[in-house]
Amino acid sequence: MFERFTDKARRVVVHAQESARERGADSLRTEHLLVSLFAVPDNLAVTVLAAHNVTRADIEADVDRMRGGPAPSDADALATLGIDLDEVRRQVEEAFGPGALDRTRAAQSRDGRRTGWIRFDPSSKKALGLALREAIRLEHHYIGTEHLLLGLIHEGAGGAFHVLDGRGVHLGPSRILVEELVRGKRAG
Amino acid sequence: MTDATEVAAAASSRDPSVGLAAVASLRGLLESLEELQVTNARSQGWSWQQIAEALRVSRQAVHKKYRRFGF
Numbered sequence: 001m002f003e004r005f006t007d008k009a010r011r012v013v014v015h016a017q018e019s020a021r022e023r024g025a026d027s028l029r030t031e032h033l034l035v036s037l038f039a040v041p042d043n044l045a046v047t048v049l050a051a052h053n054v055t056r057a058d059i060e061a062d063v064d065r066m067r068g069g070p071a072p073s074d075a076d077a078l079a080t081l082g083i084d085l086d087e088v089r090r091q092v093e094e095a096f097g098p099g100a101l102d103r104t105r106a107a108q109s110r111d112g113r114r115t116g117w118i119r120f121d122p123s124s125k126k127a128l129g130l131a132l133r134e135a136i137r138l139e140h141h142y143i144g145t146e147h148l149l150l151g152l153i154h155e156g157a158g159g160a161f162h163v164l165d166g167r168g169v170h171l172g173p174s175r176i177l178v179e180e181l182v183r184g185k186r187a188g
Numbered sequence: 189m190t191d192a193t194e195v196a197a198a199a200s201s202r203d204p205s206v207g208l209a210a211v212a213s214l215r216g217l218l219e220s221l222e223e224l225q226v227t228n229a230r231s232q233g234w235s236w237q238q239i240a241e242a243l244r245v246s247r248q249a250v251h252k253k254y255r256r257f258g259f
Contacts, residue, residue, distance in 0.1 A: 077213035080206055088217065096224055105257070106219035 004132070006144045008040045015039040020118045027121040030158030031063045037145055044146035048177050054167045062163040123158030127151040138179060146178045223257075226250065230259040 002010060015036040020028040037045045038056040049059075075085040092101045101107065120128070131151030135143045152160040153171045164170075222243070229239050240247040 074213040074216060077206075077209040078217065080210045081214065083214070083217075085217070092221070092224065096228070100224060101220050104220040104223045106216070106223050110216050 004135070004141070004143050006142050008043045008145050009131075009143055009148055011040045012036045012043075012045075012145055012148060017118055025118065028118045028124050029121050030124045030127050030152055030155060030160035031066065031163065033124055033127065033148065034152055034160035034163060035060060035063050037149060040145065044144060044178065044181055045149035046145070047181060048146060048149055048174055049169065051177055052167065052169050054164075054169060058167060059163060062166065063159065066159055066163070121158075123155055127155040127158065127160070130154040134175070134178075138175075138182070140182065146181070150174060150178060223254075226254050227257065227259070230254075 002013065005013070012033065013036070016028055016032040019036055019039075020032045023032075025032065037043065037049070038059065046056075049055075078085045089101050093099070127148075128151060131143050131147040134150040134154065135141075135147040138147075140147065150171065152158070153164055153169060153174055155161050226239055226243075229242075236251045237247050240250045243250060
């Protein structure tokens with residue numbers, strides 16, 4: 001799937017993995033890909049968005065609003081129930097030794113989930129497939145960040161689509177813009 | 189407002205994302221505590237039957253869950 005990706009497009013996907021993980025998401029969604037377009041400097045997707053007067057801050061604000069920000073830590077979540085995780089850990093370590101609670105297999109498999117590969121949800125899979133279709137349509141022999149952006153718009157149902165639609169970024173004009181930008185690059 | 193009342197206020201929040209995250213973290217903590225206690229009981233020579241009774245679950249359930257630990 002990723003063989004034809006340019007280096008920048010690949011870096012977007014890797015960053016989306018990291019950002020999904022940091023947010024404690026159980027799957028990688030289109031909005032993680034959208035936010036990650038801005039993580040790679042100087043790419044055509046960002047140029048297309050800039051032409052629509054859409055900034056990184058706009059997109060990040062929209063996505064944060066959609067998902068209610070990052071997941072709370074265990075300590076914060078348990079505090080809402082009146083449970084002091086530090087105190088529980090202290091009591092357990094008194095009985096079973098330093099690090100006892102965090103050394104359990106149960107705790108380590110939970111951490112493993114936060115460091116492993118996060119699966120793509122159906123919308124983001126579809127968007128990646130459509131990025132390829134957009135590249136083929138434009139007769140480009142690679143998948144760049146600009147095709148990822150077109151794929152996210154074309155997908156038509158995920159979080160990224162709704163954010164972009166709300167900011168006035170639509171498929172037809174974006175395709176034309178990408179075509180012009182790529183032609184311009186080749187010419188000069 | 190004290191910390192305790194702030195916590196109580198948060199706990200009574202009807203925001204599902206707060207409540208569900210708390211349940212998920214509590215489940216994780218429960219799993220770690222159970223594992224520690226079962227490990228300790230086995231190392232002190234408790235039978236699966238005794239552990240199951242103390243945990244108020246079936247012997248099969250506790251054995252199935254922890255036999256891969258090799259004790």
